[in-house]
Amino acid sequence: LKPGCAILLPVPDYDLGSTLECGQAFRWRLSANGWEGMIDHRWVRLRQLPTGLAAETAVPVTDWNWLTHYLQTEINYAAMLAQYPDDAPLQTAFQRHRGLRLLRQPAWECLASFILSSTKQIVQIRQIIELLCRRFGEPVTAPSAQTWWMFPSAARLAQTTESELRACKMGFRARYLHAAARAVAQGELDLPALGHQSCAAARARLLELPGVGEKIADCVLLFAFGFPEAFPIDVWVARALRQFYFRGRNVSLPHLRAFAAARWRSGGGYAQQYLFHHIRHSAGKTADSLPAGH
DNA sequence: GGCCAGGCTATGG
DNA sequence: CCATAGCATGGC
Numbered sequence: 420l421k422p423g424c425a426i427l428l429p430v431p432d433y434d435l436g437s438t439l440e441c442g443q444a445f446r447w448r449l450s451a452n453g454w455e456g457m458i459d460h461r462w463v464r465l466r467q468l469p470t471g472l473a474a475e476t477a478v479p480v481t482d483w484n485w486l487t488h489y490l491q492t493e494i495n496y497a498a499m500l501a502q503y504p505d506d507a508p509l510q511t512a513f514q515r516h517r518g519l520r521l522l523r524q525p526a527w528e529c530l531a532s533f534i535l536s537s538t539k540q541i542v543q544i545r546q547i548i549e550l551l552c553r554r555f556g557e558p559v560t561a562p563s564a565q566t567w568w569m570f571p572s573a574a575r576l577a578q579t580t581e582s583e584l585r586a587c588k589m590g591f592r593a594r595y596l597h598a599a600a601r602a603v604a605q606g607e608l609d610l611p612a613l614g615h616q617s618c619a620a621a622r623a624r625l626l627e628l629p630g631v632g633e634k635i636a637d638c639v640l641l642f643a644f645g646f647p648e649a650f651p652i653d654v655w656v657a658r659a660l661r662q663f664y665f666r667g668r669n670v671s672l673p674h675l676r677a678f679a680a681a682r683w684r685s686g687g688g689y690a691q692q693y694l695f696h697h698i699r700h701s702a703g704k705t706a707d708s709l710p711a712g713h
Numbered sequence: 714g715g716c717c718a719g720g721c722t723a724t725g726g
Numbered sequence: 727c728c729a730t731a732g733c734a735t736g737g738c
Contacts, residue, residue: 533719537720538721538733538734539719540736543737544718588735588736589734590733593734629721633721635721638719651719652719673727
């Protein structure tokens with residue numbers, strides 16, 4: 420291990436595997452030596468140890484804030500749990516999946532990834548993103564001499580054609596990704612600025628993008644900007660809400676959104692992620708796309 | 714082979 | 727507000 424390339428973060432209650440595989444981020448891969456992936460321009464390998472999280476980089480690091488920020492290791496986990504005192508379904512999810520965390524991801528990668536996510540299984544989202552990174556991302560060399568690729572910048576994707584993007588098997592989403600890349604590259608959409616606005620204002624701006632509706636906007640608000648009240652509702656979360664809180668009734672999406680906002684308010688983000696993870700792992704799943712080995 | 718997937722847009726009640 | 731077709735692609 421080269422000097423300056425490793426650190427131990429002594430954080431309890433952190434389930435690294437669940438956190439990296441629960442459908443927030445799409446590029447982490449489990450190897451014999453741990454979870455390997457890219458955080459912005461850096462290659463990283465992470466491992467769960469009894470004493471905390473171990474991280475290894477390819478290039479020496481002096482300031483590790485980028486890593487703790489991404490992993491959100493500084494949050495008060497106990498205080499998060501204490502927000503939902505009488506919520507039986509959530510308490511069950513907390514018990515079964517203790518340590519599941521929300522990440523804080525680079526905004527462009529998050530926006531682009533979730534534009535590509537619509538009506539796709541997680542395994543397919545991963546495949547599309549892998550193709551996209553290999554074709555348009557900057558190469559990075561890992562310690563094993565293996566090549567990784569950075570997530571391609573908006574500027575790079577703005578230079579491509581829609582059909583080049585389609586070649587990455589993203590189908591009708593190519594037009595949406597291309598439009599978002601151009602908006603960011605031309606400065607028409609200032610992603611860093613969105614993080615300093617109110618959640619509602621940032622949401623309204625994201626909703627102006629073609630191919631970005633309420634669900635994808637909420638994913639970016641939660642997973643990139645960290646607005647704690649953001650509550651993305653996909654088919655799984657809708658299923659969980661109807662099953663656990665409406666006796667299986669076919670409640671409409673607008674009604675579910677209003678219900679979640681009123682019930683959980685600023686606890687929505689974590690509630691949503693636990694419900695998503697819980698319903699996907701609960702009995703009855705058959706043909707879904709959970710990662711192998713679970 | 715049919716159903717479904719971390720949805721959105723357009724159209725018509 | 728609600729419901730539905732169409733969209734690309736591929737896992738199961």
